[in-house]
Amino acid sequence: MSESYTPSERSRVRRVHQRGHYDRETLHAVLDAGMICHVGYVIDGQPYVTPTIYWRDGDDVYFHGSSASRMLRQVRDGIPVCLTVTHVDALVVARSGFHCSANYRSAMLFGTAVEVTDEAEKDRVLKDFVEGLLPGHWANMRPPTTQEMKGTIVCRMSVEEASAKIRTGPPVDDEEDYALDCWAGELPITTTIGAPVRDPRLPDGITEPDYLASFKLG
Amino acid sequence: MSESYTPSERSRVRRVHQRGHYDRETLHAVLDAGMICHVGYVIDGQPYVTPTIYWRDGDDVYFHGSSASRMLRQVRDGIPVCLTVTHVDALVVARSGFHCSANYRSAMLFGTAVEVTDEAEKDRVLKDFVEGLLPGHWANMRPPTTQEMKGTIVCRMSVEEASAKIRTGPPVDDEEDYALDCWAGELPITTTIGAPVRDPRLPDGITEPDYLASFKLG
Numbered sequence: 001m002s003e004s005y006t007p008s009e010r011s012r013v014r015r016v017h018q019r020g021h022y023d024r025e026t027l028h029a030v031l032d033a034g035m036i037c038h039v040g041y042v043i044d045g046q047p048y049v050t051p052t053i054y055w056r057d058g059d060d061v062y063f064h065g066s067s068a069s070r071m072l073r074q075v076r077d078g079i080p081v082c083l084t085v086t087h088v089d090a091l092v093v094a095r096s097g098f099h100c101s102a103n104y105r106s107a108m109l110f111g112t113a114v115e116v117t118d119e120a121e122k123d124r125v126l127k128d129f130v131e132g133l134l135p136g137h138w139a140n141m142r143p144p145t146t147q148e149m150k151g152t153i154v155c156r157m158s159v160e161e162a163s164a165k166i167r168t169g170p171p172v173d174d175e176e177d178y179a180l181d182c183w184a185g186e187l188p189i190t191t192t193i194g195a196p197v198r199d200p201r202l203p204d205g206i207t208e209p210d211y212l213a214s215f216k217l218g
Numbered sequence: 219m220s221e222s223y224t225p226s227e228r229s230r231v232r233r234v235h236q237r238g239h240y241d242r243e244t245l246h247a248v249l250d251a252g253m254i255c256h257v258g259y260v261i262d263g264q265p266y267v268t269p270t271i272y273w274r275d276g277d278d279v280y281f282h283g284s285s286a287s288r289m290l291r292q293v294r295d296g297i298p299v300c301l302t303v304t305h306v307d308a309l310v311v312a313r314s315g316f317h318c319s320a321n322y323r324s325a326m327l328f329g330t331a332v333e334v335t336d337e338a339e340k341d342r343v344l345k346d347f348v349e350g351l352l353p354g355h356w357a358n359m360r361p362p363t364t365q366e367m368k369g370t371i372v373c374r375m376s377v378e379e380a381s382a383k384i385r386t387g388p389p390v391d392d393e394e395d396y397a398l399d400c401w402a403g404e405l406p407i408t409t410t411i412g413a414p415v416r417d418p419r420l421p422d423g424i425t426e427p428d429y430l431a432s433f434k435l436g
Contacts, residue, residue: 046228082265
């Protein structure tokens with residue numbers, strides 16, 4: 001398997017093309033740093049963009065939800081999907097509005113999603129999903145019932161093409177503007193995980209499991 | 219003007235409908251808490267989802283970028299657009315996988331975007347945009363040139379329909395599962411603004427302006 005996706009007109013990064021990446025290592029790093037993606041799909045010519053939790057297994061991306069979900073009921077039959085993941089890392093403050101920008105890492109995946117109907121695969125990937133977020137919680141919680149599994153749709157997206165786009169570093173101003181008396185730099189934006197909040201109905205004797213500390217985004 | 223949008227089949231929240239909101243106050247609060255949206259549009263039946271910075275003025279949402287941007291060149295002519303903003307507030311850890319969830323606030327807007335061609339409006343909304351993020355920076359930085367304004371497309375999205383979807387609070391488990399010996403609660407996810415990072419090319423004498431401290435998301 002090639003280390004990189006081959007961009008077509010659909011996935012090639014046009015604007016500031018030097019920010020574009022097509023190799024699996026870069027794409028996987030962007031995907032693995034997040035939890036929420038935005039899935040784009042079309043119904044009767046109308047675009048929809050639905051936020052949902054996703055996870056990655058090799059080159060495939062999975063998402064899931066209720067059997068009542070409009071998004072899942074539409075996309076499970078293999079219609080074209082665009083799945084985008086975005087992390088914003090900083091506001092870039094430049095010496096002119098034109099060069100103000102954001103530092104970000106994004107991945108845009110093109111392909112089709114199909115419903116995972118094989119029960120063993122569905123069991124496995126749902127367990128992988130929970131264990132990927134909270135290693136240890138699967139064994140601790142109540143196992144899924146047959147009815148719950150029926151009420152859950154899992155979709156596997158096979159990625160045909162993908163591109164990542166990344167901007168890092170300070171502003172890039174016009175050379176003559178560096179002499180201006182104007183502050184320039186970056187305002188970092190960070191996502192942090194706070195201290196666990198107990199369910200008010202949790203009995204006093206149940207303490208926080210160590211695996212809560214392993215939850216992170218990226 | 220009505221205080222609420224009237225949902226059609228396109229915008230009505232189906233899954234867990236009690237989480238759906240259609241009033242302007244709730245929608246504007248979700249929009250005003252963010253900086254990056256995901257714009258969905260269709261080219262030849264293929265959905266695209268492009269992350270971009272947005273800002274709000276009344277009921278209209280604006281986004282902008284280079285005249286070379288594929289997204290802007292496509293959507294500026296009034297094709298259907300879905301613009302989604304999502305904030306993730308917590309991972310919700312339940313006593314069963316089925317009830318594990320996320321706390322989130324999202325807004326999904328349907329409408330069309332048109333290019334702002336009136337120069338006075340374009341000047342005004344770009345200034346509003348910069349001043350909305352960093353009040354004071356507009357007067358401090360070098361003003362835009364005619365060439366830069368030509369190289370920038372600003373789009374105004376007129377919102378035809380919109381819905382917000384919000385989940386808050388602890389997990390909602392099956393009644394009999396509350397007796398289980400399993401931790402449950404929330405792991406809060408917070409976005410924070412870090413200390414300003416100076417452009418390495420900034421002269422020593424230029425100190426941080428007070429307005430940097432006013433940058434916030436929401």
